[in-house]
Every structure is written in structure tokens, then in C-alpha cells.
Amino acid sequence: xxxxxxxxxxxxxxxxxxxxxxxxxxxxxxxxxxxxxxxxxxxxxxxxxxxxxxxxxxxxxxxxxxxxxxxxxxxxxxxxxxxxxxxxxxxxxxxxxxxxxxxxxxxxxxxxxxxxxxxxxxxxxxxxxxxxxxxxxxxxxxxxxxxxxxxxxxxxxxxxxxxxxxxxxxxxxxxxxxxxxxxxxxxxxxxxxxxxxxxxxxxxxxxxxxxxxxxxxxxxxxxxxxxxxxxxxxxxxxxxxxxxxxxxxxxxxxxxxxxxxxxxxxxxxxxxxxxxxxxxxxxxxxxxxxxxxxx
Amino acid sequence: xxxxxxxxxxxxxxxxxxxxxxxxxxxxxxxxxxxxxxxxxxxxxxxxxxxxxxxxxxxxxxxxxxxxxxxxxxxxxxxxxxxxxxxxxxxxxxxxxxxxxxxxxxxxxxxxxxxxxxxxxxxxxxxxxxxxxxxxxxxxxxxxxxxxxxxxxxxxxxxxxxxxxxxxxxxxxxxxxxxxxxxxxxxxxxxxxxxxxxxxxxxxxxxxxxxxxxxxxxxxxxxxxxxxxxxxxxxxxxxxxxxxxxxxxxxxxxxxxxxxxx
Numbered sequence: 355x356x357x358x359x360x361x362x363x364x365x366x367x368x369x370x371x372x373x374x375x376x377x378x379x380x381x382x383x384x385x386x387x388x389x390x391x392x393x394x395x396x397x398x399x400x401x402x403x404x405x406x407x408x409x410x411x412x413x414x415x416x417x418x419x420x421x422x423x424x425x426x427x428x429x430x431x432x433x434x435x436x437x438x439x440x441x442x443x444x445x446x447x448x449x450x451x452x453x454x455x456x457x458x459x460x461x462x463x464x465x466x467x468x469x470x471x472x473x474x475x476x477x478x479x480x481x482x483x484x485x486x487x488x489x490x491x492x493x494x495x496x497x498x499x500x501x502x503x504x505x506x507x508x509x510x511x512x513x514x515x516x517x518x519x520x521x522x523x524x525x526x527x528x529x530x531x532x533x534x535x536x537x538x539x540x541x542x543x544x545x546x547x548x549x550x551x552x553x554x555x556x557x558x559x560x561x562x563x564x565x566x567x568x569x570x571x572x573x574x575x576x577x578x579x580x581x582x583x584x585x586x587x588x589x590x591x592x593x594x595x596x597x598x599x600x601x602x603x604x605x606x607x608x609x610x611x612x613x614x615x616x617x618x619x620x621x622x623x624x625x626x627x628x629x630x631x632x633x634x635x636x637x638x639x640x641x642x643x644x645x646x647x648x649x
Numbered sequence: 650x651x652x653x654x655x656x657x658x659x660x661x662x663x664x665x666x667x668x669x670x671x672x673x674x675x676x677x678x679x680x681x682x683x684x685x686x687x688x689x690x691x692x693x694x695x696x697x698x699x700x701x702x703x704x705x706x707x708x709x710x711x712x713x714x715x716x717x718x719x720x721x722x723x724x725x726x727x728x729x730x731x732x733x734x735x736x737x738x739x740x741x742x743x744x745x746x747x748x749x750x751x752x753x754x755x756x757x758x759x760x761x762x763x764x765x766x767x768x769x770x771x772x773x774x775x776x777x778x779x780x781x782x783x784x785x786x787x788x789x790x791x792x793x794x795x796x797x798x799x800x801x802x803x804x805x806x807x808x809x810x811x812x813x814x815x816x817x818x819x820x821x822x823x824x825x826x827x828x829x830x831x832x833x834x835x836x837x838x839x840x841x842x843x844x845x846x847x848x849x850x851x852x853x854x855x856x857x858x859x860x861x862x863x864x865x866x867x868x869x870x871x872x873x874x875x876x877x878x879x880x881x882x883x884x885x886x887x888x889x890x891x892x893x894x895x896x897x898x899x900x901x902x903x904x905x906x907x908x909x910x911x
Contacts, residue, residue, distance in 0.1 A: 404759055407910040424907070428761045436759035442752040446660060458652040459760035495756065 355418060357382050357503055357534040358403065362412030365398050372398040374558040375412060380536055380551075385529050387549035387566075388538040389639070395558040396538035397439055400507050403536075404436060416503065432460060435499065439507035439538075441492035445481035449474050449491050453498070461499040468494045471520060485512035493521065497528075504528070506537040510544060522548045542639055546570070554639065573638040574610035579620065580627040581605070592619045608633060653757065653767050657744070657774035665778040668736070672728060672782065673789040679723045680793035686713055687799070702857040709875035716799040717878040720790065721809075725874030729813055731849055733782065734820040734869070735842050737775065741824025742841030744771050747834035749911055758911070768829070768906045772899055775821050783810045801878070809877045812884075815891035816872040820845050822898030829906040868894070 356379035365373040372395045380386045390396050401407045403414055405427045417433060419426040443452055453465060453476070469476070472490040474483065483491070489512040496504060510518045525535055525548050539545055545552055546566060554561040574596070579585065585605045587598045594611015603626070609616055620628075686693060693713045697705060705711070709726030712718035745768060748754040757767055787806050794801045824841035831837040845868075852867035864870055871887035 401911070404755070406755065406758060408908075424764065428763060431759065431761040434759065436755070438752060438755040438759075440752070441756060443756070444656075444660060444753060447656075451656075451659075455652060455656045456756070456760065459757070459762055492756075 356380060358386075358414065358416055358536060360399070360403075360412075360414040363399065363402060363409050363414050364411035365395075365402060365407065366410045371558045373402070373409075376555070376560050377412075378553050378560060378563050380534060382534050383529060383532045384550045385525060385535045385548055386537075387545035387552040388536065388555065389542070389545050389552050390538075390540065390555035392540060394555045396540075396555060397507055398558075399555070400438075400505060400538060403505060404434075405431075432499070433502040435496035435501035435504045435506075437492045437496040437504070437506040437509050439511070441488055443480040443488070443491070446479060448479055449476035449483075449487075452480065452491065453495060456495045457498070463498070464500050465494065465498040468497055471524060472517070486514055486517065489513055490517065502533060504533065504535045504537070506535070508539055509537050510539070510541070518544075569638060570632060572610070573633050574608050576606070576629075576631050576633040577609050577616070578604065578606045578629040578631075579625060582624040582626060585623060590619060592616055608637075651770060651773070653762070653770035654773040657771050658777045661740075661774060661777045664740075665781050668778060669782055669785045672733075672786060675728060676724055676786065676790050677793045680716075680720065680790065680797060683716055683719050683799060684797050686719065687716075703853045703855075706853060706856040709873065711875055711879060715879065716794055716801055717805075718875065720794070720801065721875040721878040724790070725809055725813075725878070729786075729809075729874065730816070730869055730872060731846075733813075733817060734845050734849070737779065737817050737820040738824040738841035738845040739838050740778070741772070741775050741821040742827050742838035743834050744775065744825065744828050745906065746828040746831055746837035749829075750832065750834045754911060764907050765903045768903045769899070772821065772825055772902075775825075779814060779817050779821075783814060786810065802881075805878050805881055808883055809874045812872060812877065812888045813874075815888050815895055816868055818895035819868040819891050819898065822895045822902070825902045826898055826905075829902045829909065 358380040360376050360378050363373055363376040364371065374395075376399060388396055388399065398407070402409050403416060403421055405421050405424060408422060414421045416427065417430045419430040421427050447455075453462065456462070457465065472493050474487040474491040474494070480488070480491070489509070493509065496506065496509075510521055513521060522544070529535060529550075549566050551563065551565050552569070553563045574594070581603055584603050585600055587600070590598070590605075592609075592611060592615050594609050594615070596608040596610060598605065598607040600606070609630075697710050697713065700710070708722055709730075710718075710722040713722065745754070748757075748771075754767070758764060787803070787810050791801060791803050791806055823844055824837070827837040827841045827844075828834075831840065848867035849869045852864035852869045855861050855864035868891055871884075871891050873884070876882050876884065
């Protein structure tokens with residue numbers, strides 16, 4: 355049984371459909387990235403999953419519990435860790451006091467272990483915290499009761515690059531322990547580094563749900579080749595060459611075909627330099643987003 | 650049990666203590682003035698008698714020549730009924746609305762705790778100022794009146810405080826309803842103050858007029874410190890009514906809170 359099962363989930367604010375008949379499911383032990391530009395409806399989905407807002411139509415289940423049923427969802431919540439986007443706290447309490455309160459509500463078996471990795475200044479009042487420290491405090495509270503499912507809204511926003519890296523590593527370890535992770539992001543690179551699958555949402559509609567590895571494989575390779583004599587597109591007739599562009603003796607294109615054909619064609623030329631690389635994930639996502647990628 | 654109440658009440662300790670000190674000092678000042686007024690040759694009661702009825706009734710001013718009448722009017726009708734009532738409405742107005750507006754509530758409601766419970770426990774935390782002030786104030790007032798050698802009857806003093814609790818709960822209930830209905834903390838706070846103040850005015854200005862019944866919707870009509878302290882009459886029915894209204898207001902706000910989008 356899927357950990358999260360979203361079935362035709364729809365949320366209307368007046369005339370605006372923030373979520374438009376979304377359907378997807380998330381299996382146990384996978385990291386699912388929920389990707390979309392700002393304002394696409396990511397947070398709206400998360401708020402409905404957590405029972406903060408009721409769906410206009412459709413529903414979702416978490417561990418088999420319907421999110422529209424408060425009592426049932428509450429049972430599931432002891433197994434869920436949640437991190438809202440830009441987590442907010444009572445400014446006058448210290449980090450420790452806040453964690454004590456959270457511990458009383460849901461438990462804290464893993465608090466000490468987490469505080470070795472994420473280090474908000476616990477003795478200070480939260481009003482003095484930087485964005486990064488607020489985020490770290492939020493991460494600690496999300497994981498401290500050792501939940502089976504994590505629901506997080508842009509979890510790395512505000513973290514410095516080192517902490518982001520630590521967080522990504524931590525997420526992978528958690529996944530390997532069997533934890534299911536659902537998080538939203540608008541940072542494509544992050545999704546590529548940690549996610550097993552992605553759901554792409556745009557204007558409230560689900561544009562695609564894809565396996566990240568397959569997506570990258572389908573995206574082909576980016577080739578940049580520097581030849582002794584200029585390479586013309588007309589004479590370079592190989593299946594799978596997309597977006598050929600040349601400037602002087604340097605040519606660039608995306609290649610999605612058979613590598614042997616490519617090398618056979620290149621054998622007719624003297625090559626000065628060549629680079630074959632994965633395309634930036636932005637380009638792969640571009641056609642889902644339509645137009646500009648948001649990162 | 651009561652984790653949220655404890656957490657929220659802790660945020661109210663400082664404000665409550667400050668209020669206790671402030672009100673205590675004010676009470677002592679008022680009491681300290683009394684001997685001068687009681688022993689002055691001017692006929693203050695004749696002056697009070699000449700004031701418009703709505704003013705007299707609104708501030709419970711009947712006589713300033715007895716300590717009971719003086720304390721009831723100068724301290725209880727004004728500071729306790731009006732000022733503290735406004736304070737409780739304000740505090741309650743901000744309670745949940747601030748947490749909703751800032752998004753703080755998400756971290757609480759993500760845990761396996763019922764919304765209604767969080768709402769109720771947040772309301773319970775508002776009882777901290779009500780309880781603390783109703784414990785410290787009678788001590789200060791009684792001590793003060795002994796010091797000036799015009800002791801109040803401690804029994805009726807305690808009764809005034811006991812009867813003010815349901816009244817303050819109603820004011821908090823009004824704030825609570827606005828706190829869950831309105832989306833912004835400061836709007837809820839200001840509206841709560843405005844409503845309690847308007848109700849107080851409505852009660853005062855309609856007294857002795859043809860539309861006196863209109864003031865019956867004001868909670869201030871059901872609490873009369875002058876009646877208790879000066880005339881030693883206790884109206885338990887009115888207090889019970891206030892208590893029922895407070896309960897209904899809190900229940901309504903909890904039901905609404907349970908079902909609204911956050």
C-alpha cells in the first residue's frame with residue numbers, strides 16, 4: 355500500500371484552482387520531490403495532506419487514513435514529521451523550550467542525535483535566530499520523534515551550502531532506513547541529487563510524475579566538440595542530434611542517439627577537444643515548466 | 650496533558666505580573682485618597698447625584714462617603730469591569746489569530762493533537778491572568794483598607810472577585826470568537842476591544858431610557874460591584890448567565906476553529 359495516495363485532489367480559492375485534480379502516489383522508502391515554480395500550488399497540496407485545509411474535491415490518504423477525517427489523520431500524524439515552509443515559532447521562547455513542547459506533544463527519541471548534525475543555538479530566544487537556524491530547528495523537530503514519513507515544504511531554504519549537503523546526505527540515509535520522504539522544492543539541482551521520483555506541478559496541474567534516473571537518461575548528453583575544421587550541421591547527419599549550434603570551430607548539441615553512430619561520424623574530423631556531459635537539469639525540466647525554468 | 654496550556658501560559662507570566670503590580674499600585678493610590686474625601690466638608694455625594702444617570706450607572710458611582718461605595722466605583726467599575734474586560738478581550742483576540750496568521754500553529758497541529766484541544770488549551774492559558782489577578786487584588790485592596798483604617802468586609806470583597814470571573818470569561822470568549830473568525834491577529838485584537846467597549850457604552854447610555862432592554866446584551870449589565878460591596882446583595886443568576894454565555898462563546902469558536910482552513 356502506498357504511503358501517500360492522492361486521488362483527484364482539488365482545492366479552489368474562489369475562482370482560482372490552486373490544485374486541479376491531482377493524482378499520484380508515493381511508495382514506502384522513496385524520496386519524492388514535488389517540484390514547481392513559486393505559486394504553482396505545492397504548499398496547497400501539503401496543507402491538505404496535513405489536514406490544515408480541506409479539499410474542495412477529491413482526497414488523499416496517508417498510511418490509509420483519509421486526510422478529510424481529522425480523528426483518523428491524527429493517528430497517522432504520530433508517524434509523520436512535518437516541516438512547513440518558513441517555519442514560524444513563538445519569538446519569546448528559546449529553542450530548547452520549543453523542543454520540550456514538541457517533545458511533550460509527539461516524543462523526541464532522536465533529538466540528541468539530530469542536534470549533533472543540525473545546530474541551532476538552543477539556549478537563545480528564537481527571535482534572535484537567523485533564517486538558517488530557524489530552518490535547522492524546524493528540521494530537528496520534524497525528525498526527532500523518528501517518523502516513518504516526512505512531509506517538508508522547501509526544507510533547504512535558508513540553509514548554507516554545507517548544511518544543505520549534510521541535509522541531503524541525512525535524507526538519503528533516512529531513505530535507506532525505509533523512511534518515506536515527500537518534499538517540495540523549486541531547486542532542480544536539489545531534486546536531481548536526492549530524489550528517486552519527481553512530481554512536477556504547474557498552475558495547479560500535475561504536469562508529470564517521473565523517475566529521476568529515467569528522466570536524466572532521456573535527457574541525453576550535452577556534447578561540446580572543438581574540431582580543426584569547422585563542423586557544419588548539414589554534413590554532420592547523425593540521428594539523435596538536437597539543438598545543433600556552432601561558432602567557429604566549436605560545435606554544441608544535445609545527443610540522445612546511439613553513441614557508436616556519434617563516434618563514427620566524428621571519426622571523419624580531427625578533434626582538438628571534446629566534452630560530453632549531462633545537461634543541466636533545468637533544460638530537461640524546461641519543457642514541463644514551459645518557457646523559463648525557475649532556478 | 651495541558652502541554653499547550655502550559656506553553657501558552659508561560660508566555661503570559663510576565664504580562665500578568667506586570668498587570669498585577671500596576672493594578673495593585675493603582676488600587677493602593679485610590680484607597681490612599683479615600684480618607685481625604687471621606688473627611689472633606691464638600692458634599693461629594695450631592696455632586697454625584699447631579700451627574701447624568703447613565704454616567705453614574707456606567708461607573709457605578711453612588712456614594713463616595715463610604716469605603717465600599719468609593720472602592721466599588723473608582724476601582725471595580727472602572728478598572729476591573731472596563732479595563733480588565735478590555736484587556737482580556739484583547740488578549741483572547743490575539744491568541745489563536747496570531748498563531749494562525751504567523752503560521753506557528755502548523756508546527757503544533759502537525760503533531761497528533763486535536764485542533765479543538767489546542768484551541769481549548771489556548772483559551773485555558775488566558776485564565777492565568779484572570780486567576781492571578783483575582784488572587785492578588787483582594788489581598789492588596791483589603792490590606793490597603795486596613796492600613797487607612799476603613800476596612801472593607803473581606804467576604805463581599807471576595808464575592809466581587811468571584812463574580813467578576815464569569816464576566817472576564819465572557820470578555821475572553823468574545824475575543825476568542827474573533828480570534829478564530831478573523832484572519833489577522835491585530836484585527837481580531839482591535840475588534841475585540843471595540844466590541845467590549847461598545848457593549849459597555851450600550852449598557853451605560855441605555856440605562857433609565859426607553860431602550861434600557863437594549864443594554865441587556867452587554868455583559869457589563871450582569872456584574873455590579875456597587876451592588877455587592879455597598880448593598881451587600883449577590884445576584885448569582887446573573888453570574889450563572891454570564892458563565893453560560895462564556896461557555897457558548899468558547900464552544901462556538903472551537904467548532905468554527907475545528908472546521909476552518911488554516
